[in-house]
Amino acid sequence: MGSPKKNESKGFFAAMTSGLSMFGNAMHRSVNGFLGYEGVEVINPEGGKEDAEEEAQRGRWKQEERESYWKMMHKYIGSDVTSMVTLPVLIFEPMTMLQKMAELMEYSYLLDEADKCEDPYLRLVYASSWAISVYYAYQRTWKPFNPILGETYEMANHGGITFISEQVSHHPPMSAGHAENEHFTYDVTSKLKTKFLGNSLDVYPVGRTRVTLKKDGVVLDLVPPPTKVNNLIFGRTWVDSPGEMIMSNLTTGDKVVLYFQPCGWFGAGRYEVDGYVYNADEEPKILMTGKWNESLSYQPCDLEGEPLQGTELKEVWHVADAPKNDKFQYTYFAHKLNSFDTAPKKLLASDSRLRPDRYALEKGDLSKAGAEKSSLEERQRAEKRTREAKGHQFTPRWFDLTDEVTTTPWGDLEIYRYNGKYTEHRATVDSSDSTNEADITSIEFSPWQYGNLSTE
Structure with a gap:
């Protein structure tokens, strides 16, 4: 295949909404070697003076801003900066972490297909492609706002999905989310942990993501790789997520292991993902390969992991068209998330849009x-x-803290469970006869626990 086009979306801060489970390291074999699939992007990922000037022209940084920001930030080297409140607004995008959680729903049709699929291995092809698809959006160059405690985000009018997320803890920052349609339910407890390294930032996705496919009731667990944000202050900012993503069928023991290639010099290997769907005996059944910013394909394989004779590589997912030269590198779907057009009737006053x-x-x-x-x-x-x-004690409205604690490589995670009250609330509101509603944009943002709080 030819070299991919140069991508202008060099990410800033990946909002990793997915979680970790306790699967051990799985064996990886390079599919690229079998298929001759190589892509070399002729860029210098380390950036340079020209990149810095281009970033400034785009309105992100001026040289004096970089230098003053560096003076402020260098004392935090080695620290977790997840909940810092001193970050300048010029590096933010007009979206919160709760909205970024909803970006996983852009290609939700892949989960619909996984639910309808009779082949248990092809089911994992669809479901893992869904998990990979959001990485195109995660490479943006801007940081989302940290949600206020009690803040929510609702989404409607997309694939029959009802989506609700809520900020359930401030220290440490934690979010919970639930999405559902006729084919699947999606549940996540998310707690980001970061390590500031000077001109780069390591992001550890301490969380748990579960997808339940309704037809057969199978439960899928997702384990994403950590993410590294490079050239945070100097040079062109870009994101890399080298390592394994594992999606496991907790019902059957099947799993898919996809390896994100690390970005080498001049961009060699950047965006490339490949791996296998394994049965419960850890025998490879289907190989997968592609680029997380373009497309993913699959092909049946033998026990050695090589493509079966007489089979073809078939595309399962392809990135949707995106707006050209968008200020915040938003996809069309990201614009929809920010739009009041996707807001349900009688939007909660705690919603991020407000x-x-x-x-x-x-x-x-x-x-x-x-x-x-x-x-x-x-x-x-x-x-x-x-x-x-x-x-x-602060009590979330739509999620309940359980007694369950999951151990992760980066610390323990308390699990929040969707309590079903939002479904009841939405059913009541949607069935009401109220049609003459006030302008949504006139609703005052209010995630507060105490309505008449004095700020003295």
């Missing part, structure tokens, strides 16, 4: 966005002081 800082940034008013962001963060601190003074 955040005044996010909305100001979307409209291009960085000064107002920065002021609103500071105001929200101070209100959140005031709520915490009030809660502690009253001896109260």
